[in-house]
Amino acid sequence: MSLADYHVPEFSPVADEAATVETDSCRFTVLAPRLIRLEHDPGGEFEDRPSQAIWYRDQPVPEFSVARTDGTLEIETEHLYLRYDLGAGFTSESLAITLTELGATWHYGDSEDNLGGTTRTLDGVDGQTDLEPGLLSRDGWTVLEDTDRLVFEDGWVTPRDAHEDYEDLYFFGFGHDYLGALRAYTDIAGDVPMIPRWALGNWWSRYWEYSQDELRELMEQFREEEVPLSVCVLDMDWHVVDNSNHSGWTGWTWNRELFPEPEGFLESLDEMGLRSTLNIHPADGVHSHEDAYPDIAEHVGIDPSRGKPVEFDASDPQFLRGYFEHVIGPLEEDGVDFWWIDWQQWRESPEMAGLDPLWALNHLHALDRTRDGRRPFVLSRWADVGNHRYPIGFSGDTIVSWDSLAFQPYLTGSASNVQFGWWSHDVGGHFGGTGDPHEFGELYARWTQFGAFSPINRIHTSKMPYVDKRPWQYDGEVGDALEDALVRRHELIPYLYTMVRRNHARSEPLIQPLYYHHPEADVAYHRPNQYYFGSELLAAPHVRERGDDTHLSRRPVWLPDGEWYDFTSGERYEGGFHTRYGDLSDVPVYAKAGAIVPLDGEPAFGDTEAPETLRVLAFPGADNTFDLYEDDGVTCASRDGDFATTELRQEWHGDRLFFDIGQSQGQLGHVPDGRTYEICFRGVRDDLDVTVDGAEYTRTYDDETATLTVTVDGIDADEAVSVSLDGDGTNVRADADWRLPQVRTLLRHFSIPAGSKPPLEEHAAAFLRGDRITLDWLGNFAAVLSDRQLRAIAETLVDAGAERIDYAGDDRLFFWNDSRRTDITHQFVRYDRSGVPTNREGESRHGTLPEYDWIPLSKMEAYDWRFSLNYGTFVTVSHGTRDESTIDI
Structure with missing residues (x-):
């Protein structure tokens, strides 16, 4: 008995003949300008059945050229140049592919700087574990080996029964176009199904x-x-x-x-x-x-x-x-x-x-x-x-x-x-x-x-x-x-x-590592606990417990270039490093400038349907468009076009901001009739002129989050609404810098004499205004502040700090000085077994703290280390293992 029809996918496994190039023992299939299948079989028997991983090799044939000269096969696409010595089989000398844009060349058997994939299970794992390889690498190429996977025949899988020397490889040469590599992978392996809305x-x-x-x-x-x-x-x-x-x-x-x-x-x-x-x-x-x-x-x-x-x-x-x-x-x-x-x-x-x-x-x-x-x-x-x-x-x-x-x-x-x-x-x-x-x-x-x-x-x-x-x-x-x-x-x-x-x-x-969008920024590869959360948000969740003396969680964060807003408070951040301290109410999530985030305005138990009240958070600073998607939430009918989209669009002009809710497109029955829209402009001033075209409205303002909310009721799917904010010649953004509020948060939680807190805040405010140039004044408070408290104040006022990260056995010490201050210095020392500083290159350093650098601790053959960060004459914070007074990073 065979499986039921619905247990057998509709495959398309045989590539167009025009995409294949054969030799006596090899077959090369150009699946895309940057994706080539490589097969070798001594008897010239190749595999056209779908494998457990690859189902759709019948792809549009890209343009490519083929040349056979002097015993060499050359295949060239828009992005790749393949060279193979005919009759030699796959060896490091006989097979190479060059990424023409990067100038990098892969030779058969080369290992790559793989960015990791996932793992089967975390059963019994306390902390981290090794990950299987992924489809992306910093080298710009990866090889997916499909040789040993089973193939489908008559609806179910079976071993290939291939020659023992048979090889089946897929070369992805996408450079740093990581999303492009993932798209090409799903082209040949199948789409990610839509999960149910519930x-x-x-x-x-x-x-x-x-x-x-x-x-x-x-x-x-x-x-x-x-x-x-x-x-x-x-x-x-x-x-x-x-x-x-x-x-x-x-x-x-x-x-x-x-x-x-x-x-x-x-x-x-x-x-x-x-x-x-x-x-x-x-x-x-x-x-x-x-x-x-x-x-x-x-x-x-x-x-x-x-x-x-x-x-x-x-x-x-x-x-x-x-x-x-x-x-x-x-x-x-x-x-x-x-x-x-x-x-x-x-x-x-x-x-x-x-x-x-x-x-x-x-x-x-x-x-x-x-x-x-x-x-x-x-x-x-x-x-x-x-x-x-x-x-x-x-x-x-x-x-x-x-x-x-x-x-x-x-x-x-x-x-x-x-x-x-x-x-x-x-x-x-x-x-x-x-x-x-x-x-x-x-x-x-x-x-x-x-x-x-x-x-x-x-x-x-x-x-x-x-x-x-x-x-x-x-x-x-x-x-x-x-x-x-x-x-x-x-x-x-x-x-x-x-x-x-x-x-x-x-x-x-949904979850995208930072390097997807910033592949040339080295720092993006070293932020394992930060990620893009959809198209509009960046998350950096607190994953460490609160400090004993700060009573707050510490979270170093790197934001890509540009302007960012705290998702909840509306406070404004510039791209680069900063260190965030927060109590249990603090959730480090950032919206990019111009972000548009639709929310359910009335979330309720057991209700995940398209909401009748849609709350839309809109952040100033850039133009943007967001196409809200809605369907029945459970069936595959959306594959046949049974869905609706509603365009939410923002135009930013500095002193004016325009926001449009477009007419819904598609099957309008998926959009609730008479929907209420709460358009929440976060991080803007209260004294703005508001104009709404297409509906009556009400307006409210929340000082705590600098949010101006414009509410319009009874909007049907085929109706459009336009909202404009006018700053009367001045920027519509609120003065919502994060630093002084964080200083106040720190002082509220520090267990120090209450009388020391007002002068500390006054000095911090003066420093942020530029009335004080250095942090030497912090020395006046050294008697009442612990090292961690001193560090917290310093890290808040100047974007300079350090963090230790250990993932997949790669122990690294990072430090940064975004403000490029020359009065912030550092010293790093490694010690041997007997406690004597080592003098090997790279194992000791000192001087002005670099704008950004890191030290690979896991690759150093030494026993202890110490890193000192000096924020000025009176503020020195040390980390490491040579001194019991050191603090964690």
């Missing part, structure tokens, strides 16, 4: 033996507390665990003691506006105690009366079809919306060499949803390149620690390098921790803030009775921070859903 809300997940009444009451409590959710996760105890056949991790039968009426329970979740998923561990197959056993046993030819288990076999289409028709299908008829595939960590099926059962489950579960028009969607671990077609990713059972939180933004960003952009992490962690609300609360709040600005925000808890992540269990600032983050997440859904469309249609991931 997946963008908050998820509640706990490994716990909930009864249906307990879980229903908990969901009701979330609603009563006005904490929005969109997904309810049922971990493994939904099914029968205690049985005589196996350990109980695998299960397909409702535990009727906990869920006596599962259909009614799932229906009640649906009525609340929640989607549901069940956690499954398919590895142990289907045993005789399961409700589904008789049907699937007969399906695979087993007499049910014998009780012989139906073994899980990812290589067998007969079993796989029965698995979906007789096990998965009936549970979905109960009301299950999607599946969380757990476990399955081994890499190969015993029945077929090279077949990863996790890949098989991801592939087929995603496609199985399309049988009734839904989008491919599953929650599961990463299996391999090509897994971008099966969103979303479950990153595994993470250890509860600050190091684990600090690693996740980096992992999420680097995963975009293989187009796997929709990660779902265990927000708050899974294993370990104390559960102490005072100790754990800060970490949980920071993790949830990151979750709000990550692809999927899934709160998760292990089966530990003294770990409670219900937000209302936390008092004061922790509780406020949790609630704010969870509400903000649902506010962001209109923005996020437009990014879902961009990822699908334009291959642009």
Whole structure:
């Protein structure tokens, strides 16, 4: 028996003959001007079947030339020059490709400065772990090896049975056009599917033996507390665990003691506006105690009366079809919306060499949803390149620690390098921790803030009775921070859903490392915890606990050239380095000048639909256009044009700002009738003249965030509205510099004599006005300020500082002096085993602090180091291990 038709994608694997160049043992296929497939087989047998990774080789044939002279084959495209010595096979001497724009040349076998991809799981990882290679490198080229992947034949995969010396490579020569490389990859591997709109809300997940009444009451409590959710996760105890056949991790039968009426329970979740998923561990197959056993046993030819288990076999289409028709299908008829595939960590099926059962489950579960028009969607671990077609990713059972939180933004960003952009992490962690609300609360709040600005925000808890992540269990600032983050997440859904469309249609991931847009800036490659969050925002979440004496989190941030605004406060920043200090209410997210961010103006529990009140944040400083995307949120109909877009456009003229809401285009039924628009101009003055063309309006102003809000009601999809702000000849922007407010924040939190705070603020204000040139005056306060407090004041007033970063074993010390002040000096010293300073080149340095530089600590063969940063005569801050008084960076 074969798989069902909807389990078999529509492939287009055979390249146009005009794109191929063959020799006796090689075939080169020019798939794009900067992408070439390289095959070598001693017998001249080449592969045209789709592989697990590559499905669409039939691409438009680019222009290229071919020359064969003196035993050499040359292929030249607009961007690449390939040279191959005929008959030599693939060796470093025989095969080379030059990137003509960069002048860089790859020789077969060269290693690259790969920018990393992702990893299968974070199970048991405390902090960081190694990542598999990605599709991008600083060298400008990468090679994707497809040699050992299985190929599709008659609907399912099979080994290639190729010559042992066969090679199948894809050369990506995109230079630093990283988004171009990702687009080319999805051209041949398949698009990233659109995820359902409801997946963008908050998820509640706990490994716990909930009864249906307990879980229903908990969901009701979330609603009563006005904490929005969109997904309810049922971990493994939904099914029968205690049985005589196996350990109980695998299960397909409702535990009727906990869920006596599962259909009614799932229906009640649906009525609340929640989607549901069940956690499954398919590895142990289907045993005789399961409700589904008789049907699937007969399906695979087993007499049910014998009780012989139906073994899980990812290589067998007969079993796989029965698995979906007789096990998965009936549970979905109960009301299950999607599946969380757990476990399955081994890499190969015993029945077929090279077949990863996790890949098989991801592939087929995603496609199985399309049988009734839904989008491919599953929650599961990463299996391999090509897994971008099966969103979303479950990153595994993470250890509860600050190091684990600090690693996740980096992992999420680097995963975009293989187009796997929709990660779902265990927000708050899974294993370990104390559960102490005072100790754990800060970490949980920071993790949830990151979750709000990550692809999927899934709160998760292990089966530990003294770990409670219900937000209302936390008092004061922790509780406020949790609630704010969870509400903000649902506010962001209109923005996020437009990014879902961009990822699908334009291959642009939601999370983008800074180097995507600033590839020639070295610093962009060394900001592992910063990332672009969609087209308009840049996030740099707090991932370290507050200092003992500052009582604030420290966050060095690099902003690309230009003007930026704090997303919440409207404070203005210039491009370059600055160090941010914040309490638990502080979430470092920045909007670029001209940013347009549509939000849900009335976020609510169980509601992720296109909002009737659309709040649009608009930031001054540049022209911009944002095309808001809306559809039914769940089906694949958008592929046929069943969607609507609304253009939001801003024109910036310094003393005037124009903002237009265009008429919606497309299927207007997806846009709510009589929509209210709250256009929030953040970071602007209050005394501006406002003109609105097309509607009546009201205006309000918030001093705290420098936000002028213009509200227009009753706007239908086919109507347009224009708003203008006039500064009467002066800039419409507010005076919203961030430095003095941060000084005040520091002083509010410092445990120093209250009488010292007003003069400190006065001196800081005088310095910022230019009345004081140096920071020597800080020496007058050295007796009351700790080293960390001195550093915090200095870093706020001048953009100079240092940070240590250790990711993937690459330990680096960074320092910067954006203001190029000559009175800020530094000294770096390495020590040998006996404590004597080393004199090797690069292991000691001193002088004026450079505008930007870094030291590769992991490559130095020494034992201790010390870095001193002198902000003036009286302000010296040291870091390192030679002195107990040193402080962390």
